[in-house]
Amino acid sequence: MKAEFAHYKKEELMRMLTIMQTIRTFEEKAGMMYGLRKIGGFCHLYTGQEAVAAGAISSLDLSKDYVVTAYRDHGHALACGMDPKKAMAELFGKVTGCSHGKGGSMHLFDVEHHFFGGNGIVGAQIPVAAGVAFAQQYQGSDGVTLCFFGDGAFHQGAVHETFNLGKIWDLPIVFIIENNQWGMGTNWKKVSAVDDFSVTAGAYGMKGSSCNGLDVLDVRATIEKAVAEARLGRPSLVEARTYRYKGHSMSDPQKYRTREEIDEYRKRDAIQSFRSRLSEEKILSEEEWSALTQRINTQIEEAVAFAEESPEPALSELYTDIYA
Amino acid sequence: MAEMTYREALNRALDEEMARDDRVFLIGEEVGEYDGAYKVSRGLLSKYGPKRVRDTPISELGFTGLGVGAAIxxxxxxxxxxxxxxxxLALDQVVNNAAKLRQMSxxxxxxxxxxxxxxxxxxxxxxxxxxxxxxxxxxVPGLKVVAPATPADAYGLLKSAIRNDNPVVMLEAELMYAWKGEVSEQEFLVPIGKARIAREGVDVTLITYSKPIRVVEEAADRLAEKGVQAEVIDLRxxxxxDEETIVNSVRKTGRCVVVDEAWPLASPGATIAHLVDSRCFDVLDAPVELVSGEDVPMPYNHTLELAAQPSVEKVIAAVAKVLYREDV
Structure with missing residues (x-):
């Protein structure tokens, strides 16, 4: 057995596989539901990137750690343990959704599972995540905060202000760039001064590292190290190189990239390659995979049914949840 | 009662609230070692230490957003x-995050x-x-906004703001920090959302907030010499x-002048003037007048900058207009 597999119990490997497959199934169903106009507005799917959320978030102890992300947030929410029913109902705008139908796809929150959203302004979640880490440090917790953002967000001033604050105050935070290579329709290489984001960490006195965002175990191992450092008050930056299969949002015709490019990445699909490796290592049987996918399919079907059957918010909900 | 400056009143409120609640901390540029750019936080670093009085780099977007994260x-x-x-520079964090996170979640x-x-x-x-x-x-819905005009209100409103579970934006003013006023030595709170009737009168209602209160009070003094009894509302x-205090006053006087140092378009003053028009139309004896800042960027030259702001003369002229009198 290869070393990286031997490092984890089967249960843990299966947990990562389950998170990834749950996200994939949820997102494919969300895409269908968008096509049926059950979901409106901006809906940013996470398919292709599942290994990043699964590898990173599975390394946390969510009794004390927190996760903050941007608007492509379904995957992170599910990886933190959000009930798919609450997530799908939120996409449907129903009152049973995690945010009572007021947030929608971009604004999933699950305070119980320490998932703090769900932010629709590119880069705006990054100072907020540092504030969560600040509170952890202030309260004497040894918890850490994982702050996810994309290659597009990297060029916002908020990122660089926060890197500096994180370092000068030794905040327990890991900044994770999910470089899916396309900031909406703009290739990251066209707008970035560097061809490796992780090197910028050095400008702020932080450690920078990279991992293969299509390899869940590489993500897991890299983030585990970064989290251990963050618990000691050493923030760092991790770049996970990944790829999104779908458009920026559901309304994106994707004229900026070729079919061949997408197909090339699909051949390296994170879930299929992890599954194959688990099979080769005799950790996962065909029967187990089949049972797993069936169970997840059922779970997501139930989530859709729950969302369908749930009531719309009452008009009086317009005025609630604004002030505490 | 003790006389203290607006600055000292804010300092006392911060000190008391930090002593009362360990979760309260102060963060910003020069708040610690420099004792505050305007000395509002004087002595707090030595009393509470750098964990709770946090000097920041010049990064308004960053430290404002960090505050929002710490709050949630x-x-x-x-x-x-x-x-x-x-x-x-931090508008995004206040408007898109502080004001929205409760509703979006x-x-x-x-x-x-x-x-x-x-x-x-x-x-x-x-x-x-x-x-x-x-x-x-x-x-912006989701925010609360307070604008105390006296040391007592600065003290009581800052304490209320710190204890409030919502984001509260507080408007102070450089020139007000040295203003003196009586502040009770007993602890007290001033409720958010409640205006103060600074002066009672029956002939005209003057509505303002923050620093222009002194201009308005001086105008009211001069009007009294001419036999005009102005009621002055400090919105706070x-x-x-506090719509009820506004409406009740205008229902009594039938005439209203709003005084606001902001620019006139889409301003607090314009909103209040509209409110009075729509809720008091049946009792108004004249259209509501708005004395605002001039609709120009502020010039450096002192004569010009004074001309750009509400003045006693401008307020009296507006009162003369709503009274249809030329002799005030």
Whole structure:
């Protein structure tokens, strides 16, 4: 057995596989539901990137750690343990959704599972995540905060202000760039001064590292190290190189990239390659995979049914949840 | 009662609230070792230490957003902006995050945070440092906005703001920090959303908030010499607005002048004038007048900058107009 597999119990490997497959199934169903106009507005799917959320978030102890992300947030929410029913109902705008139908796809929150959203302004979640880490440090917790953002967000001033604050105050935070290579329709290489984001960490006195965002175990191992450092008050930056299969949002015709490019990445699909490796290592049987996918399919079907059957918010909900 | 400055009143409120609640901390540029750009936080670093009195780099967007994150994670930050002009760099964090996180999370999160600092023109500071930006915050549902005009209200409203579970923006002013006033030695709170009748009168209602209160009070004194009894309302809070106090006063006087140092378009003053028009139309004896800042960027030259702001003369002229009298 290869070393990286031997490092984890089967249960843990299966947990990562389950998170990834749950996200994939949820997102494919969300895409269908968008096509049926059950979901409106901006809906940013996470398919292709599942290994990043699964590898990173599975390394946390969510009794004390927190996760903050941007608007492509379904995957992170599910990886933190959000009930798919609450997530799908939120996409449907129903009152049973995690945010009572007021947030929608971009604004999933699950305070119980320490998932703090769900932010629709590119880069705006990054100072907020540092504030969560600040509170952890202030309260004497040894918890850490994982702050996810994309290659597009990297060029916002908020990122660089926060890197500096994180370092000068030794905040327990890991900044994770999910470089899916396309900031909406703009290739990251066209707008970035560097061809490796992780090197910028050095400008702020932080450690920078990279991992293969299509390899869940590489993500897991890299983030585990970064989290251990963050618990000691050493923030760092991790770049996970990944790829999104779908458009920026559901309304994106994707004229900026070729079919061949997408197909090339699909051949390296994170879930299929992890599954194959688990099979080769005799950790996962065909029967187990089949049972797993069936169970997840059922779970997501139930989530859709729950969302369908749930009531719309009452008009009086317009005025609630604004002030505490 | 003790006489103290507006600055000292704010300092006392911060000190008492930090002593009362460990979750309260102060963060901003120069709040610690420098004792505050305007000395509002004098002595707090030595008393509470750098954990709770946190000097920041010049990163308004960063430290304002960090405050928001700390608030949703259980702390009660007081974010000092050196001025509201610089808070424009942090507008995104206030409007898109502080004001929205509770609603977007379906009530799961609360954002107990205070954003405070001087707002509006001082003297000789030119266009980028002399803006009255209350409308930027007043416009946004999810925020509360307070604008105390006396040391007692500065003390009582800051304490209320710190204890409030919502984001509260506080408008202070450079020139007000040295203003003196009586403040009870007993602890007290001033409720958010409640205006103060600064002077009772029957002939005309003058409505203002923050620094222009002194211009309005002087105008009221001069009007009294001419036999005009003006009622002066100091709003103290811009959001929520104390509509009842406004309406009750105008129902008594039938005439209203709103005095606001902000620019006239889409301003707090314009909103209040509209409110009085729509709720008091049946009792108004004249259209509501608005005395605002002139609709220009603030010039450096002192004569010009004074001409750009509400003055006693402008207020009296507006009162003469609503009274249809030329002899005031």
């Amino acid at each position: 994670a259980g702390l009660r930050p007081v974010v000092e902006w050196m001025t509201h002009n610089f808070a424009l 379906g009530g799961q999160l609360s954002v107990p945070i205070v954003f405070r600092g001087p707002n509006g023109p001082a003297e000789f500071l030119a266009a980028q440092h002399s803006q009255a930006l209350g409308s930027y915050w007043m416009h 809070s811009l959001r929520p607005l």
